[in-house]
Amino acid sequence: GQQVMQIPQYQHVQEGEDFTTYCNSSTTLSNIQWYKQRPGGHPVFLIQLVKSGEVKKQKRLTFQFGEAKKNSSLHITATQTTDVGTYFCAALLLTGGGNKLTFGTGTQLKVEL
Amino acid sequence: EPEVTQTPSHQVTQMGQEVILRCVPISNHLYFYWYRQILGQKVEFLVSFYNNEISEKSEIFDDQFSVERPDGSNFTLKIRSTKLEDSAMYFCASSVRGAVYEQYFGPGTRLTVT
Numbered sequence: 026g027q028q029v030m031q032i033p034q035y036q037h038v039q040e041g042e043d044f045t046t047y048c049n050s051s052t053t054l055s056n057i058q059w060y061k062q063r064p065g066g067h068p069v070f071l072i073q074l075v076k077s078g079e080v081k082k083q084k085r086l087t088f089q090f091g092e093a094k095k096n097s098s099l100h101i102t103a104t105q106t107t108d109v110g111t112y113f114c115a116a117l118l119l120t121g122g123g124n125k126l127t128f129g130t131g132t133q134l135k136v137e138l
Numbered sequence: 139e140p141e142v143t144q145t146p147s148h149q150v151t152q153m154g155q156e157v158i159l160r161c162v163p164i165s166n167h168l169y170f171y172w173y174r175q176i177l178g179q180k181v182e183f184l185v186s187f188y189n190n191e192i193s194e195k196s197e198i199f200d201d202q203f204s205v206e207r208p209d210g211s212n213f214t215l216k217i218r219s220t221k222l223e224d225s226a227m228y229f230c231a232s233s234v235r236g237a238v239y240e241q242y243f244g245p246g247t248r249l250t251v252t
Contacts, residue, residue: 056238060181067229067243068181113181117237124169124186124193124237131180 029116031129039137044104046132048097048114055117057090057097058126063110071099104136140164142244144230150250151220159215159247161230170213171231171241172205174198181229186237187213193236220251 029050038044048057056075060068072081074090074097081088087100097114114129143162151157163170172184186193187205204216213232217224227248231241 058240062181067246068241069243070240073238073240115181124171124188125183125196126171126237126241127183128173128181 029114029127029129031112031114031132033132034130035133035135037135037137038104040106041103044101044108044134046099046112046114046134048099048116048129050095050116050118052095052118054094054097057117058115059088059097059099060113060115060128061110062113062131066110068113101134104134106136106138109134109136140242142230142232142242144228144244144247146247147245148248148250150252153222153251154219157217157220157249159217159228159230159249161213161215161244162211163213163230163232164242165211167232167234167242169193169233169236169239170205170207171233171237172215173229173231173243174226175229175246176226184215188236217249220249222251225249225251 031048058073059071061071062068072088077094078092079090085102089098099112101108111131111133113131115126145160149157170187173181175181183196184199185195185205202218206214227246229246230244233239233241
């Protein structure tokens with residue numbers, strides 16, 4: 026099936042450092058959502074991007090959708106220990122149906138003091 | 139804040155047994171979903187459900203799986219004859235409308251097949 030890949034798979038940072046995860050698809054995406062999953066928890070919606078080249082910010086988090094709508098990124102400025110978790114992008118593929126979210130492979134973030 | 143609830147939180151069953159996982163979506167939501175997540179791996183779509191019928195399903199959702207909305211509040215996932223590889227966390231989610239909208243996930247049911 027169609028895949029949505031994320032890199033890196035893991036990232037360890039010192040508190041205060043920045044963090045970026047990248048989400049890539051070989052096919053054009055209708056939209057992209059980002060979710061955060063804390064260890065032992067369930068995915069929690071962060072944001073949705075719909076337009077080509079769209080950039081949205083939530084406090085220290087910046088989300089981008091690529092011009093070709095095939096990739097996206099999440100950047101966290103000055104990480105804190107509360108940012109620990111796995112970040113998933115999730116996409117509606119243009120070639121897919123309208124009610125199937127395809128999750129990326131996830132990036133696990135660990136923040137050390 | 140309204141939330142999706144799931145029961146049980148952990149289910150242990152023997153291979154070949156039937157299990158039913160239960161979910162109560164958020165009351166004004168119209169679309170419901172089941173996902174599974176094998177330990178340490180990504181979240182995998184199983185099925186979406188709208189207006190009392192399956193909207194979409196993945197290759198994982200074979201004849202062993204079925205979903206039902208038996209009343210106005212519950213949404214269930216049944217696995218008829220469990221296999222070892224069905225061991226995973228199963229998440230229910232709901233959204234106001236389709237998957238283009240934010241999905242709210244429940245806390246999950248950990249299914250262990252022995």
